[in-house]
Amino acid sequence: MCGIIGAVGRGDATLDTLLAGLSNLEYRGYDSAGLAVSGEELSVAKRSGELEVLEDALEGQSLSGNAGIGHTRWSTHGAPTDANAHPHTDCTDSVAVVHNGIIENYQSLRDELAAAGHEFKSETDTEVVPHLIESLLADGASPGTAFRQAVDRVEGSYAIAAVFAGSDTVFAARNDSPLVLGVGDDATYLGSDVPAFLEFTDRVVYLEDGEVAELSPAGWTVTTLAGDPVEKEIRTVDWESEDTGKSGYDHYMLKEIHEQPRALRQCLQERVNELAGTVDLGDAVNETLRGVDDVQLVACGTSYHAALYAAELFRSQGVRAQAFVASEYVTSPAPHGENTLVIGITQSGETADTLSALRDAQRRGVETLAVTNVVGSTAARECDGVLYIRSGPEIGVAATKTFSAQVVAANLVAAVMANGDTSHEFVSALRDLPGQVQTVLEETNAEAVADRFVDADAYFFIGRGYDYPVAMEGALKMKEITYKHAEGFPAGELKHGPLALVTGNTPVFAVVTGETGSEKTVGNVKEVEARNAPVVAVTDGRTDVERYADEVLEVPETDPRLAPVLANVQLQLVSYHVAKQLGRSIDKPRNLAKSVTVE
Template identity: 65%
Template sequence: MCGIIGCIGRGGDTKETLLAGLKNLEYRGYDSAGIAFGGETVTVEKREGELENLRRQLETTEAFDGSLGIGHTRWSTHGPPSDRNSHPHMDEAGRVAVVHNGIIENYQALRDELRVEGVEFTSDTDSEVVPHLIARQLDAGKPPEEAFTAAVERLDGSYALAAVVEGEHAIFTARNDSPLVIGVDGDATFVASDVPAFLEYTRDVVYLENGEYAVLRPGNWTVFDGASPVEKVVKTVEWSPEQTGKSGYDHFMLKEIHEQPTALRQCLRGRVDEFGGRFSVDELDELERPDAVQFVACGTSYHAALYAAELLRDAGVPAQAYLASEYALGPAPITPDTLVVGVTQSGETADTLSALREASVRGARTLALTNVVGSTAARECDHALYIRAGPEIGVAATKTFSSQLVALNVLVERLTAATGVEQTRSLISALRELPEQVQQVLDDSKAADVVDEFGDGNAFFFIGRGLDFPVALEGALKFKEITYEHAEGFAAGELKHGPLALVTENTPVFAVVTGDDERAQKTIGNVKEVESRGAPVIAVTDGQSDVERYADAVLEIPRTTARTAAMLANVQLQLVAYHTAYELDRTIDKPRNLAKSVTVE
């Protein structure tokens, strides 16, 4: 999940361009950072820790600059965070510098082979084999471009690579199962793991496909598939540089929580006809009716998938949500009439891509529900539905989860309409009102007060039933991600089957109770169970079920449909997690051990 940035043609601004790009990529990793300049000589500087450590070091390093360079911010896989494990990595003679995102699966065999040849490694990483392989090809007399491609051919696994070679005014890049995108700005060219790295300079991009490599030279770039040049289409992304700033908020996460009303409007725009009482999804015009739907996803996206699967089952369509990491190794039975939906914010999640590819090989139709136009999932699937949330920089997903839920409602209505289930005007009206209701929750939330009173617990439980259950799971995940406190989400009815043994007076329980149906009343019964054990109860409710009479505190949401009530409850739980982490002085946007786009399995 590391971040890569490279640029050529920026002249004397190269160093600041690389540092700015790395700053914009810190959500992909922040264990260490480094940059290398190419050209007549290759120079490298790298430091453990956050980017500021590298910047301070560069201020004391004389004559460290150049007209082309590559940079890297690391999320550790092989070897702990340290200066020596930081990227870029070099060969022994200092002729080649390489940055890498992904995992080289055959690195140990390559490392053993190179050791036999006399190579002494200076890091614990799998990535270090790459510059040594390139150097061996240079020693054999191959020109730099051929040396690079010959080295890449030796690699098994996932990789996005960028390399510079002494005496060569070029950046060499290659991609396999880890994202790489080229940015084009006149004489300047960029390469990065993600568009925000260079968004302040250009919005014109070219996406590399698996197996392709590219050579960036001053004023031009060429993409190859094997030995043959490939004609690539330059696309313009819609995101603006302003969208990737904090806009005065203390943290990206808080900004993105408050951006949810706008994100939801963007998601719905052009897809909901309130007067006609129907949903219109141009991207899915050619999607035929499935006999069954399987969702594959990870983390937050898996919770969104659980929500959507329940909606489809309620509508009479067989549906199931699977953890993508499990599905890829043992897929469920599928037929040509099965639709497999990959829910992935980035469109680059390695486990989800593997699951989608396995489903495709087995004959299923595939659909990517993602935030990133041109992402790998969007390009590889038969269909793509974009959530249109805009860039999300905070590692803990907030507005993308809410937008996923809305987009999944649109997808469900599209699929169930095809099977003869009537769409309801009440849902359309509720979705139209949702952005304004989210804003109401943001304006009126008492989450900070709840945290002041109950934030010192030694464990935190989140419970719910039906559509509130995935929201409870997501509330617990968000809480543990950024507070580092123990939190668990449960189906409310499961408390008495084990978890109740953990409940004490120091275990605040957040109970999501919406509506006043049988599920709500049964959840109130579960609230009474924990109340009788002395646990404080915080009810997240629309006030229809009277659960507040049994609660120690209440987080209110507006009254609406069951589908959208769950989404509103989610916003309250996001705020609970944020305010708790803020009080604990956590690094909210960059939680320890985590990264935004999980591109390794």
């Protein structure tokens, strides 16, 4: 969702630093961009559209100042226009503010401020903040005090940053929306995500809800809203700035698809002992998982499909397990017993719906575990335990390598719940999985399949058991980046309605791996074939589904629990090549954002 960048101490390089940060945040999804630099006066520039539109508007301009903030906006209140873009200023152009999240009481604040004579130029909820600050400054408050008092009146989710004319200080605060400081040798940075400033520093400080940061040339401080000092730990992020580049690939998504072998090796590293046939996730996580009788998984989007897979896996091992769309779990939480564990699966660790579900569980006294990719994220800090999937930065909006790592992580969790013991054969299969993914990447015919079906009216994806979540994920990838209609469902449901939509121009992707239930899926494929719909079989060759398929996407034979990872890679590649041929914005699909931080 929306992105924030801030910098203090960069001198003449402030403008370039902010533009670099905005470029680094483009992956989050946005429809306008802007920035403000504070010198003797405030210099503000903002435009709807891509970042290059803002850069063109700044061509030839020199915005001087030692402090600045920038923003990429994903519209909520008001259309994507120049006026609605951030930063927003007060009536006197003395303060500029950027904001992620939603201010729930903005209308009452706006009415109050308008009655006092303040004039508003946008439709946004954010604009009330600079006007609140302006009114407090007029009453004699200092910039820092005015910022704190204004934030204290705001209700809702927010990450807010502000700069003032004549000041080289940036003030920032958060509540239910991520914000992190970057600590450099001669400068301090602010971001909604680490990649915003990773090229400048890898030393970070994570803000918690209710905390206020003050960045100045002298350094940085963190306090409560009341002004009480807060001790913060500086952490080092184990990412290289090169990790967030394309490394010669046409798109981040393609790069991240090809990074899956490395991501899986990192997920497995030092956790699996092939000689002993054991899995060890560390004392803290091991203790959280042992003795669990009932698992409730909460997640959204791609992570929800990983949760569906995990629930199927846990049930196969005798553990009661259910997967919930996180937003629905909050509405109607499932009953829990003494040995219930709620697992939140979230790539970013900042997904608003998932955080709400986890917090609801904690309020009811249920233990929680975060399965996430981002060290120091809100989910990682707030849950009772955390298991990192170690995929490295994922920039493309459409998740790829993180889904594969989440599936592998689910298998590690299942092994620990079984007291860490598993078969040597399964541990060997885990060890071989990254190499098998590499084989798929090298030998795939996904591009040819995409060529054949790029003009299809719609796409259907079916599977059973472990293959069902992969069918769901394949459909999601197709619709996310191609903008074409796609549906995924259990293969057995095909004849309970969806078959009415099947035509000669609606290819059906049948995920058929392992042996359990596969013959029944082959039967569903025959139903499709009888209605002249083309069939693409994604298979490990354990059935004769190839006989009834128009195209085959092969995957190496492995343990049935791991075959879905390989099948999913093939479907990722098909979606990618269809989207590329259609000329879609693959890394930044329309209307979508990488990290959804509002409910």
